[in-house]
Amino acid sequence: MKKFISVALVAAMTASLAACGSSSESTDTAAETTAAAEEAETEAEAAEEDTEAEADADAEAADESSDAEGGVFVIGGTGPLTGGAALYGEAVNQGAQIAVDEINEAGGINGYQVEWIFEDDEHDAEKALNAYNTLKDQGIQMFVGTVTSGPCLAVVEETADDNMFQLTPSGTTADITANPNVFRMCFSDPAQGTKSAQYIGEHGLATKVGVIYDSSDPYSQGIYEAFDEAAPEYGIEVVAAEAFTADSKTDFKTQIQKMKDAEAELVFLPFYYTEAALVLQQSKELDYAPIFFGCDGMDGILNLENFDTSLAEGLMLLTPFSADATDDLTVNFVTKYEEAYGSTPIQFAADAYDCIYAIKLAAEEAGITPDMSVSDICDAIVPAMQQIQFDGLTGAGITFDENGEPEKEPKAVVIENGAYVSAD
């Protein structure tokens, strides 16, 4: 009987291997067509008759895929779409999609349409490589990813080997931009930690500061370390530093009690808003009300479904993006995003949106065309990235230095009456 099973399994394996080999090209084109069709569908006005719109979209998709060889820029991205970090990958995918749709509507990049493909990497290094390789099989020319830092560190070496242009929207760990082909849109961890310490020190917010951080998350740990290092320089004493891990991220009472015992006047929370909401809620339960100070990961707390925003009253955060901003660019983006996906965009979505526009500008600066090879595009676009300057959602006058780091100013905001108010 066992033999029968193994025969069946072997057959299945052989079949899957064969499918992985030469036939992959045909599946790729099929995938492209469906991706293009989907894209076209989102473009189609929702008010229009469904059947008609679909027919149109199909026709459009057919047109697009027919000149797929020379006429379309294919930009790919990877990030978690399943598992605990799915929120961030989803936001990047959706933010980028909005930018791509806008660009296509306005005539594309250098006159060529743009196609956006996004693959799930499950927030894991090995899966991220698989996702990136899948994108390569689908013919991407530029790479916007990965969303999370850990997988990003593994993928950067692969993109360096391929000489693929990479712009990560949200990979914050310092080493990510070590290779010349890699740029990032967000701040690096050290930059955020130092800037937070600087802001707290220069504005005289507090001298005794406590930190709670996620020791199992490179992002949080990186910011904490940089903050800790920069603190003395700005007259800040870190009186308590307590960690939590991904495996126990619901109960913060002990950490909060420690902050309370150390008499911290300000508690620095360099992690994401989902956990921060719990910290705020449990602090209230324990009757502890210092100033809370967060980083870019804190943005989104006000839009957390069903969250009691009065808990966040007085919370300060240093963030390059806030969905409540009233400038035209942000309003336009937030409206479109809410219309398309029914939720308010978080900073990840904004970073991804800016990534696509940065690529557009750099591509125009470099004058690249889709028929160029991946490596040629990379060689042309890397110097162009250092030339461009643009106003994005995550900052005005964004430029990139030769290390691939963005130059932009974070805005300090404070939450008053359930809304962001500029703190300066």
Next chain:
Amino acid sequence: MKTGSKTLRSNIITYGLVVVFYIVMQGLYMTDNLSSLMEGLMVPLCYYMILAVSLNLVVGISGELSLGHAGFMCVGAFSSAVFARLVDEKIPGMAEIIIAILIGAAFAAIFGFLIGIPVLRLKGDYLAIVTLAFGEIIKNLINAVYLGVDANGLHVSLKDTKSLNLLEDGDIIIKGAQGIGKLPRNATFTIGIILLLITLFIVINLVNSRQGRAIMSIRDNRIAAESIGLSVSKYKLTAFVISAALAGVAGVLYSHNLANLQATSKNFGYNQSIMILVFVVLGGIGNIRGSMIAAVILTILPEKLRFLNDYRMLIYAIVLIAMMILNSAPKVVAWRKVMAEKYFPHKGKINEPGEA
């Protein structure tokens, strides 16, 4: 005598399958017929097969349930990665990876031994839960460890980089949750296949040796085995330590395949341990060839389901449940036997694609 030649033939088929797999993959690779995805999966497939075969030694042959296999993989990965960073390309890549494999295997074996002595006294599900706990401890510890090196030697801290007190020229090797970066990435498919063959050689020989028969007799009836004077704990421990060492080898391949190594719940947590267990159970407990094939299929399957977009992992879960029921449910098994008898009266004579 007849059974002897039968096992021999079965073993040759197993080795042959691996060699055929190697030739096919390498051939496709050389002629540029392999997609980037499959190219990237070549080394992972090797370490998943090694993991499956090595866990089969504990679960299938020794009859113990271990949910901490990824913990040993983690030990192997991190010890070898630290070594790779310490020698820092001072020795050639090939020599480096060979020494790294030995180091990874040794460290994993030591951990296997240390955890095995007390733990193997436990039975069944209690053993399972302790191995699960062990895996979680390893992951948690590694996420808290900082390790640096400078002219004064190695510095270790459980707090942060600052408390390492490194000199100016010091190099931080393990940076807590940020893990180990700048790894050499010199694992190749050929090395992976050689290691897989060695793993198979070790496991198959152990199974067919005097020791292996002792281990299996303990599995089948511990009290009877004890009564004829077999030292239960010694044999169980042997299997456990060998299995841990082989998982460590898989970890070395893992760490030498990625540029950056971090311990997350995804790669070294209980989820991974359970995934390896799935390979073993699906491939047939105790069936070495089956677990290899299951490892290959279950590694490629989620990648091939990518066209399902958001529904990918959902469908994967359904496929997993369906496969388990079709493979193991007593009624289905009985029905399949009837069908097999009906259509293949001489079921021993089915041609294996590998043989043809």
Next chain:
Amino acid sequence: MSSFLSYLISGISLGSVYAIIALGYTMVYGIAKMLNFAHGDVIMVGGYIAFICFTELGVPPVICILAAMIGCLVLGVVIERIAYKPLRGASSLSVLITAIGVSYFLQNSALIIFGADSKTFTSLISIPSISLMGGDVIISGVTIASIIACIVIVAALMAFINKTKAGQAMLAVSEDTGAATLMGIDVNRTIALTFAIGSALAGIAGVLLCSAYPTLSSQTGAMPGIKAFTAAVFGGIGSIPGAMIGGMVMGIVENLSKAYISSQLSDAIVFALLIVILLVRPTGLMGKNIQEKV
């Protein structure tokens, strides 16, 4: 002193949630002899049901809790019928893997239905908190509710198992399935009943977990599930009072080690303690030691 008390109370509060989850694990393990890894995810579903009832439909908290219990009960029975029952008689490993599959299935279904962003759960428990020692030590209402719920559930389960016919049937199935069948007990029905009770408990656990730590996402049940499972083993899996004690000890040890040893290593310490306990008492704190017969 007051900080120590605060740590202890946070520990008890966490422990009481672990205890209720552990009760579900231990019920199912005790009778069906299977590690139901999907239990944590049933809890997550319970949380979502209560969330929708309260936030979207605006029904009173008591009905929300009932809805969560009934929803989980139905889910539990359906899972048992579809995924576990066909495998009765197969190796326990097959069932374990199927449970993992069910766990993935529930997590990914929730991800697709409810989206990736987590929801803030409004506490359904409106018991006021108690302030001791001039406000230095605060016991929250949810903690009080969890502890009371825990004690009531343990007492009710003990009474059910020892005093009712169905309960005695469960005991019989757990002792010896074969003999129970011969005595005319419908094993399938008994096991289904066990799943029903265990899953209804998961519904309550979901409400309490989300009320104590008010966040809800597809991953909410996963880690508490594993920890509560550890707690159940700790207390002696299969033993109902053991699950409660195990849960409490786990919660307290986790919080005290966070406070006094290392907040990064608290998980490692808890798991290390588990290993030590099992080495000293191989079947957990309250577990029965079954002598193997030839």
